[in-house]
Amino acid sequence: MLSLSRRGSDAVTLREFDIDAKAFARESFVLPEAKSEAEWIDPDTLVLSSSYGRDMATTSGYARTVRLWRRGTVADQATVIFDIAADHGSARCNVDHTVAPARSTRPASAGQHPRPSRWSPAKLSGSNGGL
Numbered sequence: 500m501l502s503l504s505r506r507g508s509d510a511v512t513l514r515e516f517d518i519d520a521k522a523f524a525r526e527s528f529v530l531p532e533a534k535s536e537a538e539w540i541d542p543d544t545l546v547l548s549s550s551y552g553r554d555m556a557t558t559s560g561y562a563r564t565v566r567l568w569r570r571g572t573v574a575d576q577a578t579v580i581f582d583i584a585a586d587h588g589s590a591r592c593n594v595d596h597t598v599a600p601a602r603s604t605r606p607a608s609a610g611q612h613p614r615p616s617r618w619s620p621a622k623l624s625g626s627n628g629g630l
Contacts, residue, residue, distance in 0.1 A: 500513055500514070500515055500516070500528065500539070500545070501514050501516045502536075509534050509560075509561075510533055510535075510550075511532065511534075511535055512529075512530065512532045513529065513530040513535055513549075514527070514528075514529050514530075515527035515529065526571070527570075528545060528570065533549050533551035533556075534549065534550040534556070534561050534562060534589075535548065535550065535551060536548050536549070536591060537549075537568070538592070538593060538594045539594065540567075540594055542570075543570040544569050544570070545568045546565060546567060546580075546593075546594055547565070547568045547574060547577060548562040548565045548589070548592050549562050549564075550562050551574060551575060552575030554585075556585075557583070557586070557587055557588065558585055558586055561589035562589050562591065563582055563583055563585055563587075563590055564579045564583075564590055565579070565581040565582070565590050565591070565592040566578060566580065567580050580592075
C-alpha cells in the first residue's frame with residue numbers, strides 16, 4: 500500500500516501498488532483522501548483505520564474505527580472491529596507478523612500503549628468478523 504499525501508498532509512490517499520509490474524494494481528484497494536492507515540493481514544485483507552466514511556472521524560478528524568477491509572468490497576462498508584467515542588483522539592491498529600498466526604494490537608484507550616487484541620486473523624475470517 501502506498502500512502503500519498505499532498506504536501507505532507509495527515510490526510511492520504513491509499514493505493515495498492517504492484518512492485519513487480521511497477522504500477523498501481525488492477526482491481527485493487529484504493530481509498531480516497533482521508534486520515535488513514537492500513538496494514539496487511541493477508542493478500543486479500545487489510546486492517547484499516549481511517550476517518551473515511553460517514554461517522555468514521557473523531558471530532559479532531561482522525562479515525563474513530565478500525566475495520567476489516569476485504570478485497571472487492573468498499574471501505575466504508577468494511578466490518579468495524581473496534582471503535583472509540585467521537586471525542587477521543589484516534590483509533591489505530593497494527594498487525595504483528597512476527598508470531599504465527601499474526602495478531603492485531605490496539606490501544607487500550609487514547610494515549611496508552613498498544614496491547615494485544617482478542618482479534619486475530621483466524622478469528623476475523625468468520626462471517627461475523629470473529630466477534
